[in-house]
Amino acid sequence: xxxxxxxxxxxxxxxxxxxxxxxxxxxxxxxxxxxxxxxxxxxxxxxxxxxxxxxxxxxxxxxxxxxxxxxxxxxxxxxxxxxxxxxxxxxxxxxxxxxxxxxxxxxxxxxxxxxxxxxxxxxxxxxxxxxxxxxxxxxxxxxxxxxxxxxxxxxxxxxxxxxxxxxxxxxxxxxxxxxxx
Numbered sequence: 001x002x003x004x005x006x007x008x009x010x011x012x013x014x015x016x017x018x019x020x021x022x023x024x025x026x027x028x029x030x031x032x033x034x035x036x037x038x039x040x041x042x043x044x045x046x047x048x049x050x051x052x053x054x055x056x057x058x059x060x061x062x063x064x065x066x067x068x069x070x071x072x073x074x075x076x077x078x079x080x081x082x083x084x085x086x087x088x089x090x091x092x093x094x095x096x097x098x099x100x101x102x103x104x105x106x107x108x109x110x111x112x113x114x115x116x117x118x119x120x121x122x123x124x125x126x127x128x129x130x131x132x133x134x135x136x137x138x139x140x141x142x143x144x145x146x147x148x149x150x151x152x153x154x155x156x157x158x159x160x161x162x163x164x165x166x167x168x169x170x171x172x173x174x175x176x177x178x179x180x181x
Contacts, residue, residue: 016061020054023071028054031075038083045086053079116179123173131166134159 028050035053036046056078057064064071124132137148138159145163149156 016058019061019066020058023057023075024054026068027072027075031079034076035079035083038080039086049079049082049086052082119177119179120174123170123177123179126173127166127169130162131169134162135166135170138163 031053032046032050035049036043039045039049053075057075064074124135127135133152134148137143137151138145143151145156145159149159152159
């Protein structure tokens with residue numbers, strides 16, 4: 001009963017496919033070269049972008065203006081948007097890293113943690129009293145700069161300065177003891 005409509009849809013699809021084939025022949029190479037520049041010369045990603053661009057052209061073939069300059073501008077715009085979307089997706093998703101083998105993982109046991117604590121405490125004792133007090137108040141007692149300044153009776157800027165130089169000195173002490181790299 002609706003057989004006559006099937007013929008029209010088939011001919012419309014065939015026409016759209018023909019136009020996309022011509023589009024690929026005319027613009028595929030130049031579009032790929034352009035997109036490769038946008039993808040940091042990543043050929044696989046560039047090919048995916050060109051393919052998606054042509055799929056969108058096929059979907060919108062009835063609405064496209066088939067004048068070459070307008071078509072080229074449309075293709076470039078669509079490809080650019082696909083690349084931008086790809087960059088957003090990549091930046092929103094962290095890079096996957098293979099988990100280390102169980103044998104390679106180093107989990108410090110109680111004795112290693114105790115030894116590390118002793119080495120750090122010894123390194124702290126080697127610092128000047130001013131540096132040690134500031135590190136103790138901010139890191140060990142988890143106080144803010146303002147709270148540490150009030151407790152120690154010194155300005156917040158002095159706390160920041162002593163903290164900076166104290167951490168540098170502590171890092172150097174730990175490096176000398178072979179703990180920090």
